[in-house]
Amino acid sequence: MTTTLRSGAPLSLPSTETHPLSGRTVLQIIPDLEAGGAERTAVDIAEGLTEAGARALVATEGGRLVAELQAKGGIWLPFPAASKNPLAMAMNVRKLARLCRQEHVDLVHARSRAPAWVALAATRALKLPFVTTYHGSYNSRSVVKNHYNSVMARGDVVIANSAYTADLILARHSFARDRIRIVNRGTDFSAFAPAAVGPERVSALRRAWGVEPHQRIVLLPGRLTGWKGQKVLIEAARLMRDAGDEDTAFILAGDPQGRDGYVRELDEQIAKAGLERRVRRVGHCSDMPAAMLAAAIVAVPSTEPEAFGRVAVEAQAMGVPVVVSDLGAVPETVLAPPQVAPSERTGWRIPPGDAPALAAALQEALALRPSARDALARRARLHVERHFSLAAMVNDTLDVYCALLGR
Structure with missing residues (x-):
């Protein structure tokens, strides 16, 4: 077990007149803002900074979340942050340092490895506080x-x-002890709430996916x-x-991101399995609550450890049963036997890569009576x-x- 400090209970942000970050400039750097937990977190933190009266800069190549970032008060700085070419990264150090000086940046927060090396060199040269988030x-x-x-x-x-991630860092990089x-990934429970989703949004997705009215859906969201x-x-x-299951459709919702093979x-x-009418690839879905x-x-049948497990949390927020692989951070997000009694479960955990166990758990969840499903x-x-x-x-x-800037 780690000895690091776990994040505290939710607090409301102070007003912009009194918040210590009011008037400060924080720059986050990330390769792009297409989709994913790190990208979503960057937008969420930018919104929080804006509400605190700070300037929230995000240096990135762009992506579908840029419009949302800007709508929430964040400032997009086009920057070649995805480059892993050593020469380009060396040039990026100078570009980022110049950007930080021009924008009077007080602190830099890196969310991916290549831009983190760039940010490390730039912040050390400028003597700026440097934060990293270990996302994977x-x-x-x-x-x-x-x-x-x-x-x-x-x-x-x-x-x-x-x-789980904190323990991983300690095992690999003990110098950071x-x-x-620990700051758990957060979910917007006002958006991920059953009452917040109108039936027309659900119906539109079912039509777009070609799901028959009588079919129940097993959804796997993820690239x-x-x-x-x-x-x-x-x-x-x-x-x-x-x-004998005849009424279930299986939806794979996610971008291939160039993985054509x-x-x-x-x-x-x-x-080969004759499942063309039952298993569908539907591409990226922009309305995950619906x-x-x-x-x-x-x-969420991942075969490698999830560093957090955002999808499982969002599904539980929507009151939807989840079946997840029992590895990585999953035991922190989904309660299941033997960790808790069967009557206290919030989902099912199965061995990774075990298709028969996954099928059995899916069938058990599908067989829940309405009262048991509501309680879950x-x-x-x-x-x-x-x-x-x-x-x-x-x-x-x-x-x-605040702690770093106060120092």
């Missing part, structure tokens, strides 16, 4: 790779998005990459079909509200900034 598990199978990853543990404060702060477990779900769909493998697996409310179950939904919503609120994440992150 990161492949660390060689000395060179571990050194590359280590930049995410070199901030003046290193934010871990879960206790005294600088780790199309092998470790997200799409192949495991397809095999579970085959097993359920062979066992993997997409072909998925399509071939679907065709997607989850359309689903009978949300599946209430427990799940209460669980995530207590531990994973957006307000807590924003306040804890802004507390980190």
Whole structure:
């Protein structure tokens, strides 16, 4: 177990007249703002900074979340932050340092490895406070790779998005022991609330996905990459079909992000199993609250550790049963036996890569009586509200900034 400080309870932000960050300028740097937990967090923190009276700059190449960032008061600074070319990164150090001077930046927060190396060099040259957030598990199978990853543990404060991530940092980069702060990923429970989603939004998604009125949906939200477990779900769909299930549609919602070979493998697996009418790839979904409310179950069958597990939290907030792989930070977000009694579960946890176990859990969840499903939904919503609120994440992150700037 770690000895790091766990994030506190949600607090309301002070008024802009009294907040210590009022008038300050904070720059976040991230490769792009397309989709994902790190990208969403960058936008959320920018909004929190703006509400505190600070200037919230985000240096990034762009992406679909830029419009939302700007609508919430954040300022987009076009910057080639995704480059991993050593020469380009060296040039980016000078560009970022110049940008920080021009914009009178008080603190820099990096959310990805390549731009973190750039930011580390720039902030050290300018003597600015530097924060990193360790968002992922990161492949660390060689000395060179571990050194590359280590930049995410070199901030003046290193934010871990879960206790699992904090333990991972300690195991790989023990030099950061005294600088780790756990700040759980936060969810906007005003958006992820069943009452906030009108039936027309759900109906529109079902039509767009080609789902029949009688079909129940098992939803797997996530980019199309092998470790997200799409192949495991397809095999579970085959097993359920062979066992007599005729009324379930399986929706894979996520971008391929250029992984055309993997997409072909998925399509071939679907065709070989004869599941073309039951398993569908629908691309990126911009209305995740409605997607989850359309689903009978949300599946997160990851085959590698999730550093946090945002999708599982969002599904529980929507009152939708979740079935997740039992690894990484999942035990922190989804309660299930043997950790708790069956009557206290908020979802199902299964061994990673185990399609028969996934099929069995999906069938058990689909068989819930309405009263049992309602009770599960209430427990799940209460669980995530207590531990994973957006307000807590924003306040804890802004507390980190205040402490460094106060120093």
